[in-house]
Amino acid sequence: MIDLLNFHIIPGLVLGSIYALGAIGVSLVFGILRFANFAHGDTMTLGTYITYTFIHLTPLYGIVALPLALLIAVPAAMIATGLIVLIIDRLFYRPFRNSPVIIVVIASFGMMLMIRSSIEMIWGPQLKAMITGIQPPWFFFDTIRVLPKHVAILIAALVLMGIIHYLLSHTKIGKAMRAMADSPDLARVTGIDTERVVKATWMIGTALAVAAGVFLALDGQMKPLMGFSVLLAVFASAILGGIGRPYGAMAGGLVIGVAEELSTYPWIGDGPLLSPGYKAGVSFAIMVAMLIWRPNGLFKGKVF
Amino acid sequence: MEQLYGYFLYSLSLLTFGGIYAILCLGLNIQWGFTGLFNAGVAGFFAIGAYVSAILTAPESPRHLGGYDLPIPVGVFIAMVVCVPVAWAIGRVCIRLRSDYLAIATLGIAEIIRLVFKNELWATNGARGVSFVPKPFEAWDSPWDQIAMALVVLVIVALLYIAIELARTSPWGRLMAAIREDEPAALAAGKNVERFRLEAFVIGAVVMALGGAMMAHYIKFVDPKMAEPLKATFLVWVMLIAGGSGNNKGAILGAMLLWFIWSITETIAPIIIPDSFAHVVYPFHLVASWFLPEAWMATPIAPDPVTGLDSWDSKAPFLRVFLIGLALQIVLQKFSSGILPEQRLQSLADTDDASARAARSSPS
Numbered sequence: 001m002i003d004l005l006n007f008h009i010i011p012g013l014v015l016g017s018i019y020a021l022g023a024i025g026v027s028l029v030f031g032i033l034r035f036a037n038f039a040h041g042d043t044m045t046l047g048t049y050i051t052y053t054f055i056h057l058t059p060l061y062g063i064v065a066l067p068l069a070l071l072i073a074v075p076a077a078m079i080a081t082g083l084i085v086l087i088i089d090r091l092f093y094r095p096f097r098n099s100p101v102i103i104v105v106i107a108s109f110g111m112m113l114m115i116r117s118s119i120e121m122i123w124g125p126q127l128k129a130m131i132t133g134i135q136p137p138w139f140f141f142d143t144i145r146v147l148p149k150h151v152a153i154l155i156a157a158l159v160l161m162g163i164i165h166y167l168l169s170h171t172k173i174g175k176a177m178r179a180m181a182d183s184p185d186l187a188r189v190t191g192i193d194t195e196r197v198v199k200a201t202w203m204i205g206t207a208l209a210v211a212a213g214v215f216l217a218l219d220g221q222m223k224p225l226m227g228f229s230v231l232l233a234v235f236a237s238a239i240l241g242g243i244g245r246p247y248g249a250m251a252g253g254l255v256i257g258v259a260e261e262l263s264t265y266p267w268i269g270d271g272p273l274l275s276p277g278y279k280a281g282v283s284f285a286i287m288v289a290m291l292i293w294r295p296n297g298l299f300k301g302k303v304f
Numbered sequence: 305m306e307q308l309y310g311y312f313l314y315s316l317s318l319l320t321f322g323g324i325y326a327i328l329c330l331g332l333n334i335q336w337g338f339t340g341l342f343n344a345g346v347a348g349f350f351a352i353g354a355y356v357s358a359i360l361t362a363p364e365s366p367r368h369l370g371g372y373d374l375p376i377p378v379g380v381f382i383a384m385v386v387c388v389p390v391a392w393a394i395g396r397v398c399i400r401l402r403s404d405y406l407a408i409a410t411l412g413i414a415e416i417i418r419l420v421f422k423n424e425l426w427a428t429n430g431a432r433g434v435s436f437v438p439k440p441f442e443a444w445d446s447p448w449d450q451i452a453m454a455l456v457v458l459v460i461v462a463l464l465y466i467a468i469e470l471a472r473t474s475p476w477g478r479l480m481a482a483i484r485e486d487e488p489a490a491l492a493a494g495k496n497v498e499r500f501r502l503e504a505f506v507i508g509a510v511v512m513a514l515g516g517a518m519m520a521h522y523i524k525f526v527d528p529k530m531a532e533p534l535k536a537t538f539l540v541w542v543m544l545i546a547g548g549s550g551n552n553k554g555a556i557l558g559a560m561l562l563w564f565i566w567s568i569t570e571t572i573a574p575i576i577i578p579d580s581f582a583h584v585v586y587p588f589h590l591v592a593s594w595f596l597p598e599a600w601m602a603t604p605i606a607p608d609p610v611t612g613l614d615s616w617d618s619k620a621p622f623l624r625v626f627l628i629g630l631a632l633q634i635v636l637q638k639f640s641s642g643i644l645p646e647q648r649l650q651s652l653a654d655t656d657d658a659s660a661r662a663a664r665s666s667p668s
Contacts, residue, residue, distance in 0.1 A: 235408050291401055
């Protein structure tokens, strides 16, 4: 029974919070710009590689431990990646603001290829490790076994979600974002600067994507396809939570992450319920089922 | 002479691959170009066609299901037939979804199909794939087998073109255009919109399966990598958009053209470009090297420690993907209807183009 907690639920929560951070960005962009951004996964990857670069640039690296280097490098990477995404938006998405939605989706297809290949050209296609060496796990009550990096990821994800909650509910720009997600025309009539809201959306979504990517790299390895490989799980989380609902996306991410890990637990007999090779398929299956039977998600999101 | 012969064989392979991509593009054109169904799961149907035909015709092997030794045309035909219920089931549940939801769902389903082929070792030999898939005319002498294969593919493309062009101008095709342009009107005219969209989805998927089967027999091998979205889905989309969606000639032209570019940048670029490419990239590299530690930047001089290749050579394939993405953006912004724009049917020609295009994306 303790194996269930140690090897399935805790890793599931970690994976789930990574999905949740990615899904908030997808959900915000969908709510405000009204399109499914297929390049979001590759934005995660880009942010991770930029963070990696910053860590190696930080003069502190080697003097201070990795956690402090990350605390400096990640926010810097969030800003840098955010600026890149703003340039991308200006060049490749903004020309289509008044075009049919589908054109922007296809443009984000192209962006996905461009970001990914740029990463492969600049940093190379090989695997890299954000941290090296093996961490000994912490034990609680002699039975509960947790990796320190997992604790750090969970705490950091919670803090980030708290900040997002504050931004959306207590700041002017956050309220403007919610207003625009509810009704773009009404928002424009009340004098909201929609392009400013769009910029804020990209910055916030990208910042969370960078965090998600870095956590993913800490949990495993860095490779140019890491973001794309979780893209569908991130979409699944956003859809499960109700698209355009950032809080739903948080819940959706956790559900999908835990469901993926639980699918390999030996519920019946000795072998895993589902072969680990199909783990990624769990989120797609949940997503397709949701799209068909409850397209507005668990939390009554939008159906456009 | 030797070299000329090599170029001749290479251009045959260009034609054959381009023709197979043209088949995929024509399939996607039925779904997206005519009916407006955003299928991002081309790779799934492509893989089903490839695997079914390969398993039915490959010699017996203890590693995978097989030993049926059926003739190639029978294998290809069954592969297309198998695709019907699969596409019907997928379409049945997904067809109602709005454009980008449909894209997400089909992309997810294609990934599940890929996982099945990768994990069901007893049937497919997993990641190692099915080899020794028979190739038509293998027994013939060297240039003739390649010529015959290229001809077969091109004849299939021509027949498909004629068939789809007939369908397009038939009442069925006009109804597809009507559904895409103005679904409520088609509904009001008493048409069973969902059924016709499903028909277009299934027919398009069967054509994609045909493309997959031809690919399996041409390269004599199938593995789960064939179902990866980059080459089997996104490239096909770029081909169709660049060629002109809704136009069958455009679909074929886009497939051929993009495949020529794709292939030539792979085969010829490393031979003739390295120096000039290095000159283009070197300034950027120099600037980057001021900021980035030498230790982990691939330098233009030293070979890559992991791949062992000269690093510019190893980067050329990624530059190609970048250029394909950029080409897509340029086409979308500057030539949004592609090289050969859709030839609108008479009855629709006088409707306002802008409102028609807006209607294409309106919620169902």
